[in-house]
Amino acid sequence: MATQIEELNKLIWLMLIDSYGLGEKWESVMINYKTLVRFMKYMAPPPEEYERGLFAHTDKPVSTIICDDHVSGLEIKVNDGQWIKLSLSPSSFCFVVGDPLKAWSNGRLKAVNHRVMMSGDKDRFSLAAFAIPVEGTIIKAPEELIDEQHPQLYKDFNFMDFFLFAFSDPAKHIDSGEQLQAYASLSPPISH
Ligand SMILES: O=C(O)CCC(=O)C(=O)O
Ligand SMILES: [Fe+2]
Numbered sequence: 452m453a454t455q456i457e458e459l460n461k462l463i464w465l466m467l468i469d470s471y472g473l474g475e476k477w478e479s480v481m482i483n484y485k486t487l488v489r490f491m492k493y494m495a496p497p498p499e500e501y502e503r504g505l506f507a508h509t510d511k512p513v514s515t516i517i518c519d520d521h522v523s524g525l526e527i528k529v530n531d532g533q534w535i536k537l538s539l540s541p542s543s544f545c546f547v548v549g550d551p552l553k554a555w556s557n558g559r560l561k562a563v564n565h566r567v568m569m570s571g572d573k574d575r576f577s578l579a580a581f582a583i584p585v586e587g588t589i590i591k592a593p594e595e596l597i598d599e600q601h602p603q604l605y606k607d608f609n610f611m612d613f614f615l616f617a618f619s620d621p622a623k624h625i626d627s628g629e630q631l632q633a634y635a636s637l638s639p640p641i642s643h
Pocket of ligand 1: 491505510515517519525565566567577578579
Protein backbone atom coordinates (compact mmCIF):
# COMPACT_ATOMS: atom_id res chain seq x y z
CA MET A 452 0.00 0.00 0.00
CA ALA A 453 2.87 2.39 0.80
CA THR A 454 4.10 2.03 -2.77
CA GLN A 455 0.66 2.82 -4.16
CA ILE A 456 0.36 5.87 -1.92
CA GLU A 457 3.82 6.98 -3.07
CA GLU A 458 2.68 6.62 -6.67
CA LEU A 459 -0.45 8.63 -5.94
CA ASN A 460 1.60 11.32 -4.24
CA LYS A 461 4.03 11.51 -7.15
CA LEU A 462 1.14 11.74 -9.61
CA ILE A 463 -0.39 14.65 -7.68
CA TRP A 464 2.96 16.43 -7.47
CA LEU A 465 3.45 15.96 -11.23
CA MET A 466 -0.02 17.38 -11.88
CA LEU A 467 0.81 20.39 -9.71
CA ILE A 468 4.15 20.91 -11.45
CA ASP A 469 2.47 20.59 -14.83
CA SER A 470 -0.28 23.02 -13.86
CA TYR A 471 2.40 25.67 -13.36
CA GLY A 472 3.79 24.99 -16.86
CA LEU A 473 6.89 23.24 -15.51
CA GLY A 474 6.08 19.77 -16.82
CA GLU A 475 9.13 19.67 -19.10
CA LYS A 476 11.54 20.29 -16.25
CA TRP A 477 9.72 18.23 -13.64
CA GLU A 478 12.85 16.33 -12.68
CA SER A 479 14.72 19.42 -11.62
CA VAL A 480 11.85 20.91 -9.61
CA MET A 481 10.57 17.70 -8.02
CA ILE A 482 11.52 17.31 -4.36
CA ASN A 483 13.20 14.00 -3.49
CA TYR A 484 11.43 12.46 -0.55
CA LYS A 485 10.75 9.41 1.54
CA THR A 486 7.31 8.40 2.73
CA LEU A 487 6.59 8.05 6.43
CA VAL A 488 3.35 6.24 7.17
CA ARG A 489 1.56 6.69 10.47
CA PHE A 490 -1.56 4.93 11.65
CA MET A 491 -3.72 6.72 14.16
CA LYS A 492 -6.51 5.68 16.46
CA TYR A 493 -8.82 8.30 17.93
CA MET A 494 -11.01 7.08 20.76
CA ALA A 495 -14.74 7.79 20.64
CA PRO A 496 -15.59 10.62 23.06
CA PRO A 497 -17.92 10.27 26.04
CA PRO A 498 -21.60 10.18 24.98
CA GLU A 499 -22.96 13.46 23.52
CA GLU A 500 -19.52 15.11 23.56
CA TYR A 501 -17.62 16.78 20.76
CA GLU A 502 -13.99 16.29 21.63
CA ARG A 503 -10.67 17.27 20.15
CA GLY A 504 -8.76 14.33 18.68
CA LEU A 505 -5.90 16.29 17.14
CA PHE A 506 -5.10 19.97 17.62
CA ALA A 507 -5.36 22.48 14.75
CA HIS A 508 -2.22 22.67 12.66
CA THR A 509 -0.73 22.99 9.22
CA ASP A 510 1.46 20.08 8.12
CA LYS A 511 5.25 20.40 8.32
CA PRO A 512 6.08 17.63 5.82
CA VAL A 513 5.87 18.73 2.17
CA SER A 514 2.50 17.05 1.75
CA THR A 515 0.35 14.37 3.35
CA ILE A 516 -2.11 11.85 2.01
CA ILE A 517 -4.80 10.88 4.50
CA CYS A 518 -7.39 8.15 4.37
CA ASP A 519 -9.71 7.01 7.13
CA ASP A 520 -11.91 4.08 7.94
CA HIS A 521 -15.14 6.01 7.25
CA VAL A 522 -15.55 7.47 10.72
CA SER A 523 -15.28 11.14 9.85
CA GLY A 524 -13.51 13.61 12.09
CA LEU A 525 -11.09 15.54 9.90
CA GLU A 526 -11.99 19.23 9.71
CA ILE A 527 -10.47 22.06 7.69
CA LYS A 528 -10.57 25.78 8.38
CA VAL A 529 -11.94 27.79 5.47
CA ASN A 530 -11.32 31.44 4.64
CA ASP A 531 -14.09 32.89 6.80
CA GLY A 532 -12.66 31.08 9.83
CA GLN A 533 -15.30 28.35 9.94
CA TRP A 534 -14.39 24.71 10.46
CA ILE A 535 -15.81 22.30 7.89
CA LYS A 536 -16.00 18.57 8.48
CA LEU A 537 -14.77 16.47 5.56
CA SER A 538 -16.79 13.38 4.84
CA LEU A 539 -14.37 11.33 2.82
CA SER A 540 -16.02 8.71 0.66
CA PRO A 541 -14.84 5.15 1.38
CA SER A 542 -12.39 5.03 -1.51
CA SER A 543 -11.07 8.58 -1.31
CA PHE A 544 -7.75 9.99 -0.26
CA CYS A 545 -7.20 13.50 0.98
CA PHE A 546 -4.09 15.39 -0.22
CA VAL A 547 -2.93 18.02 2.27
CA VAL A 548 -0.48 20.74 1.23
CA GLY A 549 2.20 21.25 3.89
CA ASP A 550 4.07 24.46 4.74
CA PRO A 551 7.12 23.54 2.59
CA LEU A 552 4.92 22.99 -0.49
CA LYS A 553 3.31 26.37 0.10
CA ALA A 554 6.81 27.89 0.15
CA TRP A 555 7.81 25.91 -2.97
CA SER A 556 4.77 27.29 -4.81
CA ASN A 557 5.68 30.82 -3.70
CA GLY A 558 2.40 31.06 -1.80
CA ARG A 559 0.13 29.86 -4.61
CA LEU A 560 -0.84 26.69 -2.75
CA LYS A 561 -2.38 27.08 0.70
CA ALA A 562 -1.38 24.91 3.62
CA VAL A 563 -4.79 24.34 5.13
CA ASN A 564 -5.32 24.46 8.87
CA HIS A 565 -6.87 21.16 9.92
CA ARG A 566 -7.76 19.22 13.05
CA VAL A 567 -9.60 16.11 14.13
CA MET A 568 -12.79 16.40 16.20
CA MET A 569 -14.55 13.32 17.50
CA SER A 570 -18.25 12.73 18.11
CA GLY A 571 -20.45 9.66 18.10
CA ASP A 572 -19.66 6.29 19.58
CA LYS A 573 -17.09 4.86 17.18
CA ASP A 574 -13.31 4.99 17.40
CA ARG A 575 -11.66 6.47 14.33
CA PHE A 576 -8.70 4.96 12.52
CA SER A 577 -6.74 6.90 9.94
CA LEU A 578 -3.60 6.53 7.94
CA ALA A 579 -1.37 9.46 7.04
CA ALA A 580 1.47 9.16 4.53
CA PHE A 581 3.86 12.08 4.99
CA ALA A 582 6.28 13.12 2.23
CA ILE A 583 9.56 13.89 4.01
CA PRO A 584 12.36 15.28 1.83
CA VAL A 585 15.70 13.46 1.84
CA GLU A 586 18.47 14.92 3.98
CA GLY A 587 19.91 18.19 2.74
CA THR A 588 16.89 19.15 0.62
CA ILE A 589 16.59 22.90 0.09
CA ILE A 590 13.03 24.16 -0.33
CA LYS A 591 13.00 26.88 -2.96
CA ALA A 592 10.43 28.15 -5.41
CA PRO A 593 11.27 27.49 -9.08
CA GLU A 594 12.38 30.74 -10.73
CA GLU A 595 9.38 30.55 -13.09
CA LEU A 596 7.08 31.08 -10.10
CA ILE A 597 8.77 34.36 -9.16
CA ASP A 598 8.25 37.57 -11.10
CA GLU A 599 7.11 41.19 -10.68
CA GLN A 600 3.52 40.14 -9.97
CA HIS A 601 4.65 37.29 -7.74
CA PRO A 602 7.68 38.45 -5.75
CA GLN A 603 9.55 35.82 -3.76
CA LEU A 604 7.71 35.43 -0.43
CA TYR A 605 10.04 33.01 1.37
CA LYS A 606 13.77 32.60 1.63
CA ASP A 607 15.28 29.29 0.46
CA PHE A 608 15.60 26.97 3.44
CA ASN A 609 16.82 23.56 4.43
CA PHE A 610 13.77 21.39 5.03
CA MET A 611 15.17 19.73 8.15
CA ASP A 612 16.12 23.06 9.73
CA PHE A 613 12.52 24.25 9.31
CA PHE A 614 11.15 20.94 10.57
CA LEU A 615 13.29 21.09 13.71
CA PHE A 616 12.33 24.74 14.21
CA ALA A 617 8.62 23.86 14.03
CA PHE A 618 9.01 21.37 16.87
CA SER A 619 11.38 23.51 18.95
CA ASP A 620 10.47 25.26 22.20
CA PRO A 621 10.40 28.81 20.72
CA ALA A 622 8.04 27.67 17.95
CA LYS A 623 5.56 26.25 20.48
CA HIS A 624 4.48 29.84 21.13
CA ILE A 625 3.76 30.44 17.44
CA ASP A 626 0.47 29.33 15.93
CA SER A 627 1.16 26.34 13.66
CA GLY A 628 -0.21 28.19 10.63
CA GLU A 629 2.20 31.10 11.26
CA GLN A 630 5.40 29.07 11.65
CA LEU A 631 6.40 29.19 7.99
CA GLN A 632 5.92 32.94 8.00
CA ALA A 633 7.96 33.28 11.20
CA TYR A 634 10.75 31.08 9.89
CA ALA A 635 11.13 31.97 6.24
CA SER A 636 9.19 35.05 5.21
CA LEU A 637 11.01 37.73 3.26
CA SER A 638 9.79 41.18 4.10
CA PRO A 639 9.51 42.87 1.82
CA PRO A 640 9.17 40.09 -0.77
CA ILE A 641 11.88 40.13 -3.45
CA SER A 642 10.98 40.48 -7.13
CA HIS A 643 13.62 39.17 -9.51
O1 LIG B 1 -5.99 11.60 11.25
C1 LIG B 1 -6.29 12.50 10.48
O2 LIG B 1 -7.30 12.48 9.79
C2 LIG B 1 -5.41 13.71 10.35
C3 LIG B 1 -3.98 13.48 10.73
C4 LIG B 1 -3.14 14.71 10.57
O3 LIG B 1 -3.60 15.76 10.20
C5 LIG B 1 -1.70 14.64 10.85
O4 LIG B 1 -1.23 13.63 11.39
O5 LIG B 1 -0.98 15.62 10.52
FE1 LIG C 1 -2.03 17.13 9.63
